[in-house]
Amino acid sequence: MSWLDDYAEALGVSGLTPADIELVLDLAREVAHGSERKNAPPAAFLAALYVASGNGDLSEAVRRAEALIGQA
Secondary structure, eight states, X not given: XXXXXXXXXXXXXXXXXXXXXXXXXXXXXXXXXXXXXXXXXXXXXXXXXXXXXXXXXXHHXXXXXXXXXXXX
């Protein structure tokens, strides 16, 4: 069991799949390089809120971030 699995368990939520982890890392990288580094953690949190709201999935959250970065 990884630290992330332990953390998910401590929060009472489902763990991340390897694909989800890659998407979150992609999001963080895109945001850190496309805007400011300090935006990466809050962007990941916003993506989590977006997914939890049921309005879309993680892939869509990453696509929207990439689109915003492309506009900058």
